[in-house]
């Protein structure tokens with residue numbers, strides 16, 4: 001076959017794949033973009049946009065960026081890198097990328113400034129480039145492990161006070177940021193609100209990552225019989241805060257569908273939500289809670 005013919009065939013196959021995936025009513029393909037974050041904001045944003053374009057070419061409907069993808073994860077720097085949402089340069093670039101690629105983007109998180117307070121904030125963009133959800137990190141990462149990681153986000157950031165979801169076609173998705181994943185109640189509320197999937201842009205570290213990262217992701221998936229997708233920055237060993245990496249997608253059975261290494265790389269993963277429905281019927285824990293024995297979460301008061 002001539003090179004031109006081969007290229008044409010590859011192009012037709014790719015377009016067929018993109019159409020099939022984006023119109024499939026039982027699921028979609030998601031991209032987790034495990035970027036290297038540098039000290040240069042415009043380089044970080046340009047890299048993210050390039051990777052979103054590649055995800056589109058690989059048939060993805062949704063791209064997820066890591067926590068703090070446009071700035072170093074450093075309490076001393078959050079204010080300097082902060083932007084207004086919407087309207088800042090990073091939001092403009094994400095909006096344009098969502099529109100030109102006709103994709104949903106979960107824009108990891110960025111330092112947001114609002115009324116002189118700084119937040120760790122995730123934005124979500126629809127294929128028309130509209131901002132359809134915004135989640136400010138609810139649980140700030142304040143931990144102190146002597147000889148391990150000591151971090152105090154609350155020195156620099158204010159906490160968000162709302163839980164946030166968005167709709168991707170018929171699928172409802174709950175949002176958290178990194179440390180939020182440790183709080184099972186928050187995920188349980190999303191489940192009670194009808195979420196099919198939970199997304200946590202994240203950046204675990206070399207102390208807690210090895211034991212807790214995949215354990216927590218799999219727990220939230222099994223507890224809530226939902227898909228869980230968690231995107232991390234790539235590991236940069238000489239940075240101030242060394243990220244664990246290992247972005248992953250877990251299915252409602254707790255099975256790891258794909259897991260990255262610590263390196264700069266992307267994952268493209270097909271999600272089939274029909275499996276989630278089957279599991280919820282086979283193991284109907286939602287209807288088996290002993291509300292007579294212990295307190296349960298009243299969603300009406302939390303939405």
Ligand SMILES: NC(=O)CCC(=O)C(=O)O
Nearest residue numbers: 141178179203204205208
């Ligand atoms: N960025 C974060 O919130 C880190 C959370 C983390 O590493 C943990 O152990 O929890």
